Amino acid sequence: MPDNSLSSRNARMSKYLPLLLLPVWFLLYHNLQWLTDKLVKDVLGLTAGTHLTETLRFFIFEVPKVLMLLALIIFFVGIIRTYFSPERTRKALEGKSLFTGNVMAASLGIVTPFCSCSAIPLFLGFIESGIPLGVTFSFLIAAPMINEVAIVLLFGLFGWKTALIYVSTGLVIAIASGWVIGRLHLEKWVEPWVYELKAGAHPEDEKISFSARIKMGFEAVKEIVGKVWVYVMIGIAVGAGVHGYVPEDFMASFMGKSAWYSVPLSVLIGIPLYSNAAGIIPVVSALIEKGAALGTALAFMMSVIGLSLPEMIILRKVLKLPLIFTFIGVVGTGIIIVGFLFNYIF
């Protein structure tokens, strides 16, 4: 039908609209420093070098930078994630030996779409299909701790090296903790009904076209950025305040290397403290600038992001309390070791 062709072509074009925004993104991102300087100097007319100017400059530059990086990465991760699903991950993990299973579960935990509200069906689905408890835990540790929001913020505010350190140590912790929990044979501390559960046959996967995947990537950007932008703003505002007003080396005495107890203390404080990566990483970045040791800061971040109280409460439905405490203990010990290690190396 000829009269329909134009509108259908428009519909097709609009499907790829997110891709057309990419050049705009690059142009804006590369001129951000220039735009910030222009705004601070010419529009706001502030004198360079004062506390207020530097605090404002930091905020005006970092907020759009981090939000733009987030949007870009979440878009691509969102597309990649459409190729993964908990169902496929489960299939990949079935029948794997303990150590191999832990490595695969932790790695797949990074890319498999995961939301803590689905932690229970996911846990049940894994256990029901015979995946060992320890392997399941490797997944449950890696999935929330190593996420794209944390990686983008670490990359944007610390550089790629710190981002890489975070991801690799996070993986090691998830693999090792899951392995330890597996060796301890704690099945007796799983609620008994879990092992009696009979799950139905898995329904067929929906077929997804490539344009639908692009749309899902774009939806992920809207959903995640829409949720975390407030935390990014607050986190960077606090960070900017610290950056501009707190004296150099202020943090050194209580979060520096010489204070050995600061690592376990940071982990303990981090467990009940519930914040997402978007809120905590900008603050930690400013603390490091003022003399906090990298290992201590890393341990604090991992504890805040990886060990969260709400998730423990959700998991209480399927796990008895001793297992939850063992879980916190094993992962917490892993984080403390990483913290000491990095304070020792750097």
Place this chain on the structure above:
Amino acid sequence: MEIKILGTGCSNCKNLEKATREAVAELKLDATVVKEEDIVKIMSYGIMRTPALVLDEKVLFYGRVPSVSEIKEMLSKK
């Protein structure tokens, strides 16, 4: 027809129930919409991600909240 929304009460599950009710009303379907919150029953459908929509005991989709118009399209196909 009988529509079930599977979900343990997270915000997305409520969003899906709302969207589905809207779709059913707009299509003027003769359908009942019930919410299934019992995790054991939810697992019997073989899914690992909530929320999910079940039409006459068959899972239509899971792990996402489609728009009202997409739900309408899927329901009217059946």
